[in-house]
Amino acid sequence: MSRFRHLISIDDLTKDDILYLLKQAERFEDIAMGKRCKYLEGKILANLFFEPSTRTRMSFETAMKRLGGDVINMTAHEASSVAKGETLADTIRVVSNYADAIVLRHPLEGSARFASENSTVPIINAGDGAGQHPTQTLLDLYTIMKESTLEGCKIALMGDLKYSRTVHSLIKALTLFNTTIYLISPPMLKLPAEFLEGLNGRIEEVELEDVISEIDVLYVTRIQKERFPDEEEYKKVSGSYVINRNIISRAKESMIVMHPLPRINEIDVDVDSTEHAKYFKQAFYGVPIRMAILYELLKDGDGCE
Amino acid sequence: MNDVKHLVISKIKDGTVIDHITPGLAILVLKILGIKPKSSEAVSMAMNVESAKMGKKDIVKVEGKYIGDQELNKIALIAPEATINLIQNYEIIRKFNVKPPEVVENIIKCPNPNCISNSNEPIKSRFRIFLDESRVKAVCDYCGRKLINLEDYI
Numbered sequence: 001m002s003r004f005r006h007l008i009s010i011d012d013l014t015k016d017d018i019l020y021l022l023k024q025a026e027r028f029e030d031i032a033m034g035k036r037c038k039y040l041e042g043k044i045l046a047n048l049f050f051e052p053s054t055r056t057r058m059s060f061e062t063a064m065k066r067l068g069g070d071v072i073n074m075t076a077h078e079a080s081s082v083a084k085g086e087t088l089a090d091t092i093r094v095v096s097n098y099a100d101a102i103v104l105r106h107p108l109e110g111s112a113r114f115a116s117e118n119s120t121v122p123i124i125n126a127g128d129g130a131g132q133h134p135t136q137t138l139l140d141l142y143t144i145m146k147e148s149t150l151e152g153c154k155i156a157l158m159g160d161l162k163y164s165r166t167v168h169s170l171i172k173a174l175t176l177f178n179t180t181i182y183l184i185s186p187p188m189l190k191l192p193a194e195f196l197e198g199l200n201g202r203i204e205e206v207e208l209e210d211v212i213s214e215i216d217v218l219y220v221t222r223i224q225k226e227r228f229p230d231e232e233e234y235k236k237v238s239g240s241y242v243i244n245r246n247i248i249s250r251a252k253e254s255m256i257v258m259h260p261l262p263r264i265n266e267i268d269v270d271v272d273s274t275e276h277a278k279y280f281k282q283a284f285y286g287v288p289i290r291m292a293i294l295y296e297l298l299k300d301g302d303g304c305e
Numbered sequence: 306m307n308d309v310k311h312l313v314i315s316k317i318k319d320g321t322v323i324d325h326i327t328p329g330l331a332i333l334v335l336k337i338l339g340i341k342p343k344s345s346e347a348v349s350m351a352m353n354v355e356s357a358k359m360g361k362k363d364i365v366k367v368e369g370k371y372i373g374d375q376e377l378n379k380i381a382l383i384a385p386e387a388t389i390n391l392i393q394n395y396e397i398i399r400k401f402n403v404k405p406p407e408v409v410e411n412i413i414k415c416p417n418p419n420c421i422s423n424s425n426e427p428i429k430s431r432f433r434i435f436l437d438e439s440r441v442k443a444v445c446d447y448c449g450r451k452l453i454n455l456e457d458y459i
Contacts, residue, residue: 009449087425087426088421088424088426089426089428106421107419108419108421108424109417109419109420109421109447109448109449110420110421110422110445110447110448111421113421113446113447114421114422114426128421129448131448131449194451
């Protein structure tokens with residue numbers, strides 16, 4: 001039996017569930033890199049993307065195929081029945097007759113939870129508007145575990161802390177691991193205070209210069225142009241949140257730099273060739289972690305236990 | 306009874322009396338109970354009347370009908386101090402305080418325009434109710450929006 005029926009929100013998982021998935025992901029790494037297996041042979045995954053996505057959709061597709069399963073896609077929704085006005089509830093009811101699990105990305109918050117109430121097969125939330133994106137959080141945790149240390153880690157989150165759902169879910173999950181969290185952002189993109197209600201853990205607003213020499217992880221997010229009233233303001237603010245070689249020269253040798261990608265100019269390309277840069281590795285880790293999730297939701301009881 | 310001379314609305318023979326409603330919210334109480342324009346219940350209501358316990362209060366009396374506990378407990382969303390008296394033949398046969406339910410469906414409207422519960426899907430709004438520093442608060446089960454002052458969203 002699977003530990004959970006759907007994956008809707010990181011809040012639905014216990015620390016034990018998370019650690020279990022991270023450990024499973026580690027076991028799938030060689031398969032993620034090409035070793036053949038048939039764990040999910042005969043299973044079909046449906047990708048339902050009502051919003052564009054490159055890496056999330058492709059990494060789910062890769063994960064499913066590496067596990068020996070098949071993938072069906074609905075991406076160009078202009079061409080499908082959605083454009084004719086079909087409800088999400090009906091789309092889900094129909095597709096759950098075709099596939100053994102559904103990956104859903106949808107612009108409305110709570111759509112994945114609603115989909116799970118209308119589905120006969122597991123739903124995996126691949127982002128619901130400004131809401132949840134639990135597989136991103138799991139791959140972030142996995143990257144920290146693999147490239148640094150998760151338990152007790154000192155992590156600085158930098159950039160748009162107000163609107164970034166990636167950051168919001170990650171903070172919640174990190175507080176389970178006895179971490180110290182530093183928040184670095186322009187004043188108008190600060191983490192909303194009510195977000196910290198009910199969270200316990202060491203969380204502090206700082207400047208990068210104050211903590212660069214002691215952190216284990218620097219997690220950088222994109223500052224989006226559309227958050228600013230005008231281009232001038234955007235350029236002024238975003239320019240002061242750029243990571244370059246000069247800044248990271250003051251960091252610990254083991255400090256890692258992460259980014260959910262795509263980056264614009266938050267991380268100078270100069271940093272790419274340093275040992276600190278782990279953002280492309282992070283993108284790769286999306287495959288084994290999604291394999292672990294798919295396997296957990298679709299396994300029949302035999303397989304690679 | 307010694308408070309007869311203060312009664313603003315008459316006693317009922319059989320039915321449900323909701324007393325100690327937060328002043329000014331009786332109309333919302335009716336709404337929560339599903340009593341709307343063209344409803345057939347015999348209802349009397351008093352707003353902002355004097356109360357020894359609360360200063361001012363509202364009262365709602367529904368004649369000839371015993372409203373179920375589950376329905377009545379929803380009143381706690383906006384009037385946690387409300388008390389219920391079930392009346393039979395002018396006598397109180399049961400008296401209790403309302404308790405907020407853990408989950409309410411289709412009563413609170415989520416203020417988040419991007420919440421799936423505000424779309425044209427076949428969906429009921431659903432909120433989890435909790436007490437925080439003795440205030441009743443709610444969280445949207447779909448988008449996670451937290452609400453205080455629930456009376457603004459009913």
